[in-house]
Amino acid sequence: MAAHVSAGNIHNFYLAGQVYRGQAYPNFGFTNPFKEPSWSSGVFKALKADRCGCYSRGVSAITESSKPCTSIRAVSVSSSTKYYDFTVIGSGVAGLRYALEVAKQGTVAVITKDEPHESNTNYAQGGVSAVLCPLDSVESHMQDTMVAGAHLCDEETVRVVCTEGPERIRELIAMGASFDHGEDGNLHLAREGGHSHRRIVHAADMTGREIERALLEAVLNDPNISVFKHHFAIDLLTSQDCLNTVCHGVDTLNIKTNEVVRFISKVTLLASGGAGHIYPSTTNPLVATGDGMAMAHRAQAVISNMEFVQFHPTALADEGLPIKPQTARENAFLITEAVRGDGGILYNLGMERFMPVYDERAELAPRDVVARSIDDQLKKRNEKYVLLDISHKARDKILAHFPNIASECLKHGLDITRQPIPVVPAAHYMCGGVRAGLQGETNVLGLFVAGEVACTGLHGANRLASNSLLEALVFARRAVQPSTELMKRTRLDVSASEKWTRPVVATARLLGDEVISKITALTKEVRRELQEVMWKYVGIVRSTIRLTTAERKIAELEAKWETFLFEHGWEQTVVALEACEMRNLFCCAKLVVSSALARHESRGLHYMTDFPFVEESKRIPTIILPSSPTTASWSSRRLQNISSSSLIDC
Amino acid sequence: MATNSIVRLIAPSRSASSRFLEPVSRFLSSGTPPPPQAPSPNQDLNRNVKPDQNLQQNQQMQKEEEEEEEGEGGGGGEFVNEDTGEIGGPRGPEPTRYGDWEQRGRCSDF
Numbered sequence: 001m002a003a004h005v006s007a008g009n010i011h012n013f014y015l016a017g018q019v020y021r022g023q024a025y026p027n028f029g030f031t032n033p034f035k036e037p038s039w040s041s042g043v044f045k046a047l048k049a050d051r052c053g054c055y056s057r058g059v060s061a062i063t064e065s066s067k068p069c070t071s072i073r074a075v076s077v078s079s080s081t082k083y084y085d086f087t088v089i090g091s092g093v094a095g096l097r098y099a100l101e102v103a104k105q106g107t108v109a110v111i112t113k114d115e116p117h118e119s120n121t122n123y124a125q126g127g128v129s130a131v132l133c134p135l136d137s138v139e140s141h142m143q144d145t146m147v148a149g150a151h152l153c154d155e156e157t158v159r160v161v162c163t164e165g166p167e168r169i170r171e172l173i174a175m176g177a178s179f180d181h182g183e184d185g186n187l188h189l190a191r192e193g194g195h196s197h198r199r200i201v202h203a204a205d206m207t208g209r210e211i212e213r214a215l216l217e218a219v220l221n222d223p224n225i226s227v228f229k230h231h232f233a234i235d236l237l238t239s240q241d242c243l244n245t246v247c248h249g250v251d252t253l254n255i256k257t258n259e260v261v262r263f264i265s266k267v268t269l270l271a272s273g274g275a276g277h278i279y280p281s282t283t284n285p286l287v288a289t290g291d292g293m294a295m296a297h298r299a300q301a302v303i304s305n306m307e308f309v310q311f312h313p314t315a316l317a318d319e320g321l322p323i324k325p326q327t328a329r330e331n332a333f334l335i336t337e338a339v340r341g342d343g344g345i346l347y348n349l350g351m352e353r354f355m356p357v358y359d360e361r362a363e364l365a366p367r368d369v370v371a372r373s374i375d376d377q378l379k380k381r382n383e384k385y386v387l388l389d390i391s392h393k394a395r396d397k398i399l400a401h402f403p404n405i406a407s408e409c410l411k412h413g414l415d416i417t418r419q420p421i422p423v424v425p426a427a428h429y430m431c432g433g434v435r436a437g438l439q440g441e442t443n444v445l446g447l448f449v450a451g452e453v454a455c456t457g458l459h460g461a462n463r464l465a466s467n468s469l470l471e472a473l474v475f476a477r478r479a480v481q482p483s484t485e486l487m488k489r490t491r492l493d494v495s496a497s498e499k500w501t502r503p504v505v506a507t508a509r510l511l512g513d514e515v516i517s518k519i520t521a522l523t524k525e526v527r528r529e530l531q532e533v534m535w536k537y538v539g540i541v542r543s544t545i546r547l548t549t550a551e552r553k554i555a556e557l558e559a560k561w562e563t564f565l566f567e568h569g570w571e572q573t574v575v576a577l578e579a580c581e582m583r584n585l586f587c588c589a590k591l592v593v594s595s596a597l598a599r600h601e602s603r604g605l606h607y608m609t610d611f612p613f614v615e616e617s618k619r620i621p622t623i624i625l626p627s628s629p630t631t632a633s634w635s636s637r638r639l640q641n642i643s644s645s646s647l648i649d650c
Numbered sequence: 651m652a653t654n655s656i657v658r659l660i661a662p663s664r665s666a667s668s669r670f671l672e673p674v675s676r677f678l679s680s681g682t683p684p685p686p687q688a689p690s691p692n693q694d695l696n697r698n699v700k701p702d703q704n705l706q707q708n709q710q711m712q713k714e715e716e717e718e719e720e721g722e723g724g725g726g727g728e729f730v731n732e733d734t735g736e737i738g739g740p741r742g743p744e745p746t747r748y749g750d751w752e753q754r755g756r757c758s759d760f
Contacts, residue, residue, distance in 0.1 A: 182735040193749025336752030402755030
């Protein structure tokens with residue numbers, strides 16, 4: 001299997017920088033390469049001995065020991081370095097759920113780049129799916145998930161998630177999350193598109209927020225958990241141990257004090273969420289700049305399935321509003337399918353009704369068909385939005401059904417009872433991410449992942465509605481035991497914290513006021529340009545030509561941006577929030593493009609005009625291996641180098 | 651609120667399930683086509699939107715909203731949906747009737 005780390009193909013597997021498509025096994029779905037932690041399997045140890053003739057640790061601030069190790073008291077040697085048993089990056093449902101559990105075993109730092117509640121979780125309004133009705137079954141939930149995922153899901157992962165979901169919901173309730181129920185006291189379960197049964201647990205229309213609230217309250221009350229808000233994660237701290245990469249923690253930038261804070265920990269959980277802001281229109285909050293995926297890639301973690309980006313077809317297009325919003329809208333306003341269901345018609349700006357050309361069901365075609373059609377129209381006609389017209393319906397019905405849309409549009413000078421609504425697709429969810437095994441483990445020792453940042457094999461080529469919160473809950477919980485076991489047998493070498501060079505904050509003193517302001521302005525402009533390239537060339541309808549164009553344009557844009565920075569005094573280890581986010585956006589954009597180029601078929605969310613059909617032989621995940629360390633761009637390299645005196649020949 | 655739903659997890663049954671049959675050939679598509687019929691209109695509790703004060707057409711809705719109870723969920727005196735028996739849930743048509751999760755026109759999940 002392509003992604004198996006097994007004796008015999010380890011050398012083939014570890015081809016730096018390659019996007020690996022692998023061979024297909026007939027009638028074989030995706031098999032999880034991380035069924036056993038690869039670093040502890042006997043096979044892997046034998047390989048190491050062969051490869052490097054030694055079994056030493058290399059640079060290691062962490063040594064494994066046969067004796068249980070004591071937990072770290074949260075001691076700071078200096079305020080700029082902190083030591084914890086566990087570091088959690090991200091404060092959404094995955095991060096907080098994990099933190100609460102591992103806090104029973106050791107000290108935990110939760111790092112979050114904004115306020116703790118600011119995450120994709122908070123905006124996940126719908127619900128969490130789980131088998132909670134006796135008429136429902138795990139098999140049914142599995143089937144729905146696999147069908148939605150265009151059969152690219154890992155069956156074992158799907159089984160685990162669907163089986164463990166109900167217990168995770170019950171735990172949430174026990175923690176104080178308040179879900180809607182019926183008069184008989186039972187949970188009220190809704191049924192969303194793609195589900196064969198009613199199984200969506202929700203809290204009115206703000207499920208994510210309610211879960212976040214309950215978890216955050218518990219976290220803030222837990223004496224073993226320290227939350228560091230406004231701490232932006234810069235890069236993971238790793239060392240090389242013959243064939244293993246080991247994670248020792250993370251460097252962060254305290255945005256409020258403009259200081260670098262280094263976290264050294266025995267175990268790190270990456271739960272940093274999505275990357276919607278690689279596109280210009282997204283439902284994601286501003287924090288979703290793909291930081292975790294980028295850091296993991298730079299830290300040699302394997303990335304998977306980045307081509308599967310979920311878009312919603314009809315977000316309100318601010319560009320089409322008579323009165324433009326004064327500040328750019330942070331999260332896209334999604335127009336419900338109910339508008340089309342109730343008779344809304346889609347037109348291009350030439351007032352042509354285009355849906356019947358693409359599908360005989362016209363506006364009632366499935367959402368992804370509509371998304372593709374709109375995208376195709378926009379690209380063909382080089383336009384920014386299309387029109388969704390419901391004005392032919394009775395005014396009182398429009399206002400009764402869609403008052404949110406009516407008032408939002410009216411605020412900006414548009415009366416939806418008389419005029420069509422400008423709409424454009426918005427990026428919503430990343431199905432791909434850091435490749436995770438069934439316990440949330442990655443190929444980097446001591447690095448676990450959970451939530452949207454992870455690619456667990458659950459979503460396959462397309463996420464089923466309400467499965468994302470579920471995935472986060474299940475994997476956050478599953479990562480607890482291996483994390484705890486690893487933590488207990490790990491001994492921390494406190495003196496090793498200076499083995500990595502420290503990031504340096506970009507200040508006016510370092511670079512000059514004028515340079516700082518020029519770099520800030522350029523970075524803002526470059527972000528906008530990157531988003532435009534992604535939308536134009538890596539949107540919903542793709543082709544090899546468009547993707548290779550994207551690749552070229554992104555490389556040029558990145559080179560232009562980095563050159564400007566480095567010509568004006570920026571250096572490898574210099575950091576600032578906007579610049580670090582920009583390098584993460586570049587990194588994620590490139591991961592999406594590379595993955596998209598590698599999949600020569602159309603499946604789920606990934607559609608290629610030159611490969612418009614599903615190919616059974618290609619029903620395998622896309623794998624991106626770590627880049628070679630000599631890669632030129634700043635977005636592909638970790639900031640911190642290990643000081644040469646610490647290196648041991650392997 | 652936290653204690654009420656652990657013991658019995660049987661959802662109330664609904665007749666709407668027949669609307670969501672999957673078409674046969676949906677290997678390439680992931681969405682469920684919306685059903686042809688439109689639901690009956692209903693007044694919704696406004697949680698998210700502050701309507702424009704100058705709009706005559708919204709004043710009617712606003713008056714009704716002010717009479718309703720607001721709540722974050724939990725506790726007595728909440729809206730009870732007569733069709734579903736759901737307490738504290740959304741008013742108006744079933745949010746998932748067209749497959750996505752919508753409230754008063756805005757989609758929040760799909």
